[in-house]
Amino acid sequence: MVSLAPAALAAGGFTDLEFGLTLWTVVLFAIFAFVLTKLGWKPLLAMIEEREKGIHEAVGSAQKANEEAQRLLAQHQELIREAGRQREEIMKRALADAETVKNDVIAQARKKLRAKGVDLVVANDVSRADAGFEVDTNEVTLVSADGDETLPLQSKTAIAERVLDRIETMLRARTPALK
Numbered sequence: 056m057v058s059l060a061p062a063a064l065a066a067g068g069f070t071d072l073e074f075g076l077t078l079w080t081v082v083l084f085a086i087f088a089f090v091l092t093k094l095g096w097k098p099l100l101a102m103i104e105e106r107e108k109g110i111h112e113a114v115g116s117a118q119k120a121n122e123e124a125q126r127l128l129a130q131h132q133e134l135i136r137e138a139g140r141q142r143e144e145i146m147k148r149a150l151a152d153a154e155t156v157k158n159d160v161i162a163q164a165r166k167k168l169r170a171k172g173v174d175l176v177v178a179n180d181v182s183r184a185d186a187g188f189e190v191d192t193n194e195v196t197l198v199s200a201d202g203d204e205t206l207p208l209q210s211k212t213a214i215a216e217r218v219l220d221r222i223e224t225m226l227r228a229r230t231p232a233l234k
Contacts, residue, residue: 164198175199197221
């Protein structure tokens with residue numbers, strides 16, 4: 056068996072404290088803390104505070120931009136709604152104006168029918184882009200003493216056939232020999 060001599064025990068164990076070593080450790084730690092505080096801690100804290108300030112500014116800026124975007128979106132949606140309302144009003148007025156023009160054209164045709172003493176007047180609105188001059192289609196109203204007949208938009212050839220059919224019907228009614 057091995058016995059430990061008192062000299063071996065005096066060499067220092069893990070739990071033994073040595074005043075000189077402890078003092079120098081505390082002094083070195085204090086110097087390290089001082090240097091770290093002066094040279095590293097303040098700049099590090101300043102950098103962290105600057106970064107935090109930048110993040111707060113970016114968040115604030117993003118919130119302002121979001122609020123502005125929401126305001127612009129609401130404004131844009133209101134403009135679209137207003138444009139839709141205006142479109143509806145314009146369409147109603149245009150349809151009413153077209154009906155008025157059509158009625159005026161038919162009224163003028165009736166007046167011409169009486170003034171000229173003819174049996175049939177073919178009335179059409181030449182202001183329309185899809186009917187009348189320089190297009191292959193037309194919409195007309197046949198005005199006679201027997202009543203009015205509106206022929207829907209179709210080829211001018213089809214319109215001519217319908218006008219000739221109406222004239223033929225009127226001639227047969229007037230002339231017994233043609234029946």
